Amino acid sequence: xxxxVILIASGIATTYVFLRCLLAFTQDAKEPPALETAIPFLSxxxxxxxxxxxxxxxxxxxxxxxxxxxxxxxQVRILDFAPMESKVxxxxxxxxxxxxxxLLRSEEGVGDYAYAILFDKAIHASVSPGPQLDAMxxxxxxxxxxxxxxxxxxxxxxxxLFERFEPGIIIMLxxxxxxxxxxxxxxxxxxxxxxxxxxxxxxxxxxxxxxVQSHYQHKIDQGVTGKxxxxxxxxxxxxxxxxxxxxxxxxxxxxxxxxxxxxxxRKEILACCKVEGNTCTLDIAEVKAxxxxxxxxxxxxxxxxxxxxxxxVVTQDHLLDGKYLLKKGGIVMIPGPVQHSSTLAYGEDxxxxxxxxxxxxxxxxxPSPIAFRGFGGGATLCPGRHFATTEILTFVAVIIARFDFxxxxxxxxxxxxxxxxxxxxxxxxNLDEDVEVEVTPTAGEMAGKIWNVxxxxxxxxxxxxxxxxx
Ligand code: HEM
Numbered sequence: 095x096x097x098x099v100i101l102i103a104s105g106i107a108t109t110y111v112f113l114r115c116l117l118a119f120t121q122d123a124k125e126p127p128a129l130e131t132a133i134p135f136l137s138x139x140x141x142x143x144x145x146x147x148x149x150x151x152x153x154x155x156x157x158x159x160x161x162x163x164x165x166x167x168x169q170v171r172i173l174d175f176a177p178m179e180s181k182v183x184x185x186x187x188x189x190x191x192x193x194x195x196x197l198l199r200s201e202e203g204v205g206d207y208a209y210a211i212l213f214d215k216a217i218h219a220s221v222s223p224g225p226q227l228d229a230m231x232x233x234x235x236x237x238x239x240x241x242x243x244x245x246x247x248x249x250x251x252x253x254x255l256f257e258r259f260e261p262g263i264i265i266m267l268x269x270x271x272x273x274x275x276x277x278x279x280x281x282x283x284x285x286x287x288x289x290x291x292x293x294x295x296x297x298x299x300x301x302x303x304x305x306v307q308s309h310y311q312h313k314i315d316q317g318v319t320g321k322x323x324x325x326x327x328x329x330x331x332x333x334x335x336x337x338x339x340x341x342x343x344x345x346x347x348x349x350x351x352x353x354x355x356x357x358x359x360r361k362e363i364l365a366c367c368k369v370e371g372n373t374c375t376l377d378i379a380e381v382k383a384x385x386x387x388x389x390x391x392x393x394x395x396x397x398x399x400x401x402x403x404x405x406x407v408v409t410q411d412h413l414l415d416g417k418y419l420l421k422k423g424g425i426v427m428i429p430g431p432v433q434h435s436s437t438l439a440y441g442e443d444x445x446x447x448x449x450x451x452x453x454x455x456x457x458x459x460x461p462s463p464i465a466f467r468g469f470g471g472g473a474t475l476c477p478g479r480h481f482a483t484t485e486i487l488t489f490v491a492v493i494i495a496r497f498d499f500x501x502x503x504x505x506x507x508x509x510x511x512x513x514x515x516x517x518x519x520x521x522x523x524n525l526d527e528d529v530e531v532e533v534t535p536t537a538g539e540m541a542g543k544i545w546n547v548x549x550x551x552x553x554x555x556x557x558x559x560x561x562x563x564x
Pocket of ligand 1: 214221334337341404405468469476482483
């Protein structure tokens with residue numbers, strides 16, 4: 095028995111010494127300093143628990159300095175998102191063998207992972223400010239306005255499916271026996287794929303937005319066939335729903351839970367309303383152009399509740415900013431929350447939700463645009479940001495203008511977000527801490543009016559990232 099104990103103890107000691115030596119001998123003097131850990135390689139893996147399998151054998155380089163972000167983002171193919179994106183897509187979308195080949199394919203003049211690299215170009219016109227985005231935004235404004243009108247009778251079937259799919263995303267991502275450990279999510283994914291398959295087989299996409307059509311065409315051009323055409327839509331709905339819904343929730347929460355914020359914000363929105371007789375017309379283009387407090391609340395919600403991390407694969411040895419060696423095969427991470435909690439970038443009140451933070455004012459220092467990672471940045475900057483912003487602003491502006499919310503409990507209690515999954519870049523509230531509210535139509539001059547929500551054309555987007563500032 096004692097000899098067994100001695101054997102185990104010496105085994106642990108040998109492993110520890112081996113890992114220390116491995117770190118010391120493979121750590122180049124030019125690499126960024128390694129974090130102090132109790133047991134090299136193992137401690138970070140234990141810390142990352144569920145995600146560990148994904149990162150085994152990898153060197154993780156974490157960029158926390160705001161100044162280094164542009165240097166990293168400039169190296170689009172050396173610090174590349176496409177390899178990671180393609181592998182994630184295979185597992186989460188559940189693509190078939192042929193679809194997998196398309197996602198891993200190289201193309202002359204483009205490089206490896208051509209599908210992911212060419213995707214942004216394929217959808218660019220449909221999601222950038224201009225006529226195609228206007229058309230999609232107009233439909234979205236109509237649908238959102240109608241759904242607010244029909245709040246009570248709305249059927250949430252599609253949403254429920256997504257709620258069943260989302261909890262299993264990480265299991266699917268890591269390919270940890272999803273059929274066993276995320277059975278309900280896999281079944282929900284099958285049902286979503288069937289619904290999309292019916293949509294494409296019946297040619298309904300031909301009546302769809304420019305975004306839907308350009309995405310479809312990209313798949314066809316790249317050789318995606320059969321049910322994979324439907325499966326590849328899963329990536330889009332994760333991006334769209336995982337972030338848009340919690341972002342809308344937090345804007346409403348922070349507006350209604352503070353009477354001053356509500357008053358200032360509602361005043362701004364009502365100033366955009368044109369009343370003729372019994373009809374009140376709200377043009378969302380005007381909301382976007384003149385409701386700077388509402389836009390600031392949205393950006394502050396993305397900052398305050400943001401959990402996104404930009405990830406890049408190091409495709410060749412690279413000396414970042416001429417100073418830090420990043421070795422091929424490593425992973426670079428730019429955690430958004432680190433930027434979002436920087437006092438240097440946001441000032442001493444960084445830990446507070448400050449609804450005016452992003453309103454330009456001569457008396458307030460403007461936050462560093464590079465330190466705002468709500469929509470990421472560089473080559474993977476969110477292409478859907480203009481569409482998402484219009485959709486969210488439509489929904490929250492109409493709700494704030496038309497309804498009053500009172501907490502069912504006697505006071506507002508901010509829900510925690512510690513059970514948030516990794517699918518989104520903004521943390522949703524914990525499902526078991528839902529905020530129950532009593533909703534009543536607002537009294538006052540707008541009471542009983544017929545609402546007409548429209549979107550006039552606009553070729554300008556709002557400033558949502560450092561890249562949007564000209
Ligand atoms: C509030 C809503 C949204 C937020 C907060 C958000 C945020 C983000 C973030 C942080 C990234 C990663 C950027 C990076 O790693 O540097 C991203 C990527 C992406 N988003 Fe969004 N997003 C939203 C809505 C949408 C919508 C509605 C669409 C589609 C119309 C969309 C499409 C995409 C796509 C395709 C990418 C990948 C870009 C690439 O790989 O090059 N997003 N988004």
